[in-house]
Each structure stands twice: as structure tokens, then as C-alpha cells.
Amino acid sequence: MSRSVIKTWGLGKEYQVGERGPGYETLRDTLSNYFKPGSSHVKINQEKIWAVKDVAFEVQQGEIIGIIGKNGAGKSTLLKMLSRITEPTEGKAEIHGRVGSLLEVGSGFHLELTGRENIFLNGAILGMSKKEIAGKFDAIVDFAEVSRFIDTPVKFYSSGMYMRLGFAVAAFMETEILLIDEVLAVGDAAFQKKCLGRIGNIAQGGRTIFFVSHNMSAVKNLCHRVLLFEQGKMLLDTNADEAVARYLDQHITQGAVADEAQCAKNVIGKAQGFSESLRYLEIALLNKGGKSVDHFFSDEPIDVAVTYQCLHPVSDLWITVQIVDEDNQPILISNNVDEKKEFEFYKREAGIYKSLCRVEPDLLGEKQFYVSVHLSSSTTERIVLNKILKFLVQFKGYNNIHDDFTKNAYLRPHFKWETQRLQK
């Protein structure tokens, strides 16, 4: 039987920003403000912003709630309030049960202490008793895969080992409610998978989990219910698919456009020796509707729009668009001269031009990609923009299988399939 474990009413948190900033002040500032004629207690230039406002929800025992939203949407502030690290400015929340929070991996570690010592120390910080930690000690060490180094100071650990141990201690907390923030953003793929698996296990034990993440496939895998935040407000409280789709829609950002200044900053190979005759003005990724976005579904075309200026007439302009991986290794290349056309097609009078290169749908896999662009001609040097834009592709096939078999490939084209029955 499920029962309500967390209930909030109009929860809100206001922060002061502005002149003073979030940092500390010196006594002198306060004193001089205090004695300033006419300004007693009134602080000037102090803007206030609501990091979280009017958040109300109810969570049943055993639910796994995903919390998503852009940076600064208020996700972390919400968790901080629920874990009592910071107080709300208004509203209230009722929590039934012990709350364990994993807002940062290994935050209680001390570099000089050994792995063993840190397990006990960190466990105590997270509210576990010595007995409890001792009982789970082997499991923690096992999970973190650090048994050989357990009596070595953690300052000698690799960052991977450090994070594994940090996660492991927290992962064995026996609290009824667990708040997890972004911790999976670190560590290698194998470790992230292991952590997700562990969280899944915990969830099956009937415990309630809040999971803040930017990893949409993790959110989809783990959470049945997702809260979408935007600028401190809870926009949606719905199932994972709907919330993630809304989140990705929201993700239309300036990141999908590189303007003239950005291009100028990143360009390699100024047309030296020749008079500078080519200049990038804008690189943009456009969706079907011509909107610049940095997230595409695999079934829609991606237009790479290159806007440039020819300061002098160019007899033969070559434009190369590359879709590259993180290491700038080309995954595909397209060139305007690939299409055999009249010579006129490559000729440019002085002026501003926009060339579109369409990456056909049903080609790219569920990955993060980058765009590199080259401009050149027989009379100018090649000018290159490496990894000038970044975009994400989400697979949208007929099935909705989200496992490792359908991911991790750069290409996911629609090929023809034929099946024949060979034998009865």
C-alpha cells in the first residue's frame, strides 16, 4: 500500500543577487551601510530572485521522481530545501522518513585519509551509524572496486576511483528517501551504468528517490514520473516521455548559432598572402521550420546554414560541411562541388551569401555531434571553423527501445530489410 512520503505546499526560495552577490561581506560594509544617513537597513542595489517559487507536489512511497530543467531552473535548490541544507523562504514541506542526499560525490572526503577511513567518515556525515557502515563496508568496497587501495590515502586515488568510492558510500545509505543530484554526470560510461543500475536496485526496494539529471535517457529509464522546471517554476508534473520531450523542445538555444564574432574568434587560417576575400558571418543549424535548434530527432532533416561574405569576386568557392565527433574526426563530409553543376554555380560576385547543406533524415544515430565548416577557393587560402556548433540527435524509430543496442552508433540509417522464410 502506498502512502504519501513527501508533500509540499507553495515551496519557494528567494536569493539576493546584485551588488553584494552571494559572497560574504565584511563587517565594515555592514557598519558603513548601517550608519549611512537615510539608508538605515535598506540595502541598495539588491535584486532578489526566486530560485524556486510555488512548488507543490505529493510523492508516494516507492516513486522515482525525475527532476529536469535547464541550469538555474531551480532543481538543485529544491533538493537543498528538501534535504534541509537551506531553508525555504515561504511555503512548507512535510517529509515522512529519513532523507539521504547525494548532492555531490565524495564531498565529505579528506584527501589525507585512507579509503577505509573516508568510508567511515563520509558515512557518518551522511548520517549512518558506525555499526551500519561496518556492516556494509565490504559491499561498499566491492562496489567501488577499490579493495586493493582501501588503506591508501585517497589523495593517491585516480579521479575515477575517488568518485566510485564517493558514490558507493552514499549508494548504501539506508534512508527511506534518497535525493540524487547530477552525480552521474561524472565518471566513465561503465561507472555511470553501474550507478544507474544501483539506483534501479534501490528503487525496487520500495524507497523513494528524487533524481535530478541532464541525462535524458537515464531519466527515461529510471523515472516513471518527471517534474520539469523552468526558471524556478514547476512547469510539468507528468510521465517521463512527455516531460523529456517538452524539455528537449525547450532546448532551443543560442548554442545552435555561431555569430560573426564567434566565427572570427574560432577561425583557423586567415587568407594570408591573398587579400582577405572571404569572411564567415554566421553558422546555424536549422530544423524543418527554419528555426535554429541544437537538438534534432533522427527523422527530421538538419540544415547547416553557412552565411558568408565575399569581399571580392571569387571564381570557384568550395564549401565543405563536416559532421564530426568530439575529437573532430569526420563522420560525414559534404561539399558543394560534389554536385556536378555548371561552373557558374561556384562563382561568387562580391556580396553576402547563405548556403544550405541539408543532412537527410534517418541517417544519424543517437549521439552528440559537432559541425565543422571549410571555405576555400583556388585564389584564397582555406579558412576553417572546427567544431563550431554542437547538436544532439535523438533516435525516433518505430520502436521505442532505449538500450545500449540502439545507441552509441554514429549512423542509424534506414536501410531496407528483407526476410525470407527458408524452411518450414
Add this chain to the structure above:
Amino acid sequence: MMTLIQPSRGWRHIDFREIWAYRELLYFFTWRDLKIRYKQTVIGVLWAVLQPFLTMVVFSVFFGQFVKVPSEGVPYPVFVYLGLLLWTLFSQSLTRASESVVSHSNLVKKVYFPRLIIPVAASLSALVDFFISFVILLIMMLFYKIVPGPSVVYFPFLVMLCFLCSIGIGFWLAAINVLYRDVRYAVPFLIQLGMYITPVIYPVSVVPKEYAWIIYLNPMTGIIEGFRASLLGYKAMPVAGIGISFLVTVIFLLSGLFYFRKVERIFADVI
């Protein structure tokens, strides 16, 4: 167990039950402070002894031998070491407590636990240091063949008083330090000044009678004078002085606790 989260106003009560539930954390923090302090040092925990001991040697030569500061008939090294011992406890406990919350900013922002644990653990590590360097005092008393009288029963009470007084001020400073980092510059200076207005290297008897009460307003005066009377047994317990120390300590401790609790709720936001 139900937790209610809502904005608090004004003064907040001190949740001793919760602190009790986290007592192991208190132990671990203290243990870690001690462990870290002497890790990667050659003489390790001897540092706790060395500081008051060497100061005692220097003071004995200059103040005891050359300046001939009166020590009420007690061998000056014992006299001054006793004062230094308590002063070191007081100043170390206070300094460590005042820095403690700021130096745990990482934890304060990321994990919830009763914040009072932090300064208490920092002060406790100074108390451990005190007991280590106390051994030297015992050796010195053996050497000078000093036998404490019946008033030795005051000893634990006085150490406790000294500790509570320092931690009371420590609560204030730890909380203020989060808001105003001026504290970190003021504390070393105030501690240095404090030693001169406290009868560490001289007895209260050198102060003119009519002003002695001013000296006794300093809680450490009664504690150190009482400590000498208690352990060395050469004079009557300064009961009135200890009474003042007790009162002042209670005021510092309670006000410090409540001030800390009041400011605590914004620690994570401003640290």
C-alpha cells in the same frame, strides 16, 4: 518520523536529540581533525606538547629568571606552564571553532547535519591536545615535588569551564565568520592581546587590589587562578573569581548557542 520544512523566524531551539543522534559524527570529526593535524609530520602528536613546553622554557628564562616576575612561591616554570596550558586550550579551541564552519563550506553546502557539530568537534580536538600536554605538567610537578591539596577536586570542573567558555565564544565567532570574514584577522590579534590581560605569565596579586575585579571580569582569570590553586594547592581557591568566570561562561555559551542557531539557517546561502 516526520520532518517539517518551513521558514523559521527569530530564535530557534537547540535540538539536543538530533545532536545526540549525530554523536558519532562528532567523534569522527574530532578524530579526523587530530589525525590530519599530525599526519605527514615527523614528531606527530608531540607538536601538541612542544608549543606550550617551549614557550614555558623561554618564559621561564626571560620572565622568571631575568625579569623576576613573582610567582607566589611556586617554581616559575610550573607556574607559567600551568597558565600556558589553559591559555593554549582556550585560544586553540576558540581559534579552531571560529574557523571551523567556513573551512567546511563544501559540506555545509552539500550535506545536512546539525551544524553545531562542526565547532564542537573543532574545539574537542583542542581539548585532546590539552590532555596530551597535561602529561608534561604532571612530570614537572613530580620533578618539583609538588603535591596537590584537597582542592584538586576542582580540577575537572575548571577544565570544563575553560572549554565551555572558549566554545561559547567559538560559537559566536564561527557564525560571524560565515557572514564577515573579518573574524579571521581579528582572532589571532585578540588572542595575543588576551594573553596579556590574563594572568598567564604573572599572578593576579601583582595587580593593585582595587583593580583586581576588572581583571576578574575576564573569565580566564578566575579559571587560571583557580587552576593554580587547585593543582598546586598553595593558596585558597579564588571562589568569587571562579564564580564570575562561571557566570560569564554561561552567558557566552547560551548566547553563542542561540546566535549560532539563528544564523545557521543562512549558512548554506552565504558561505
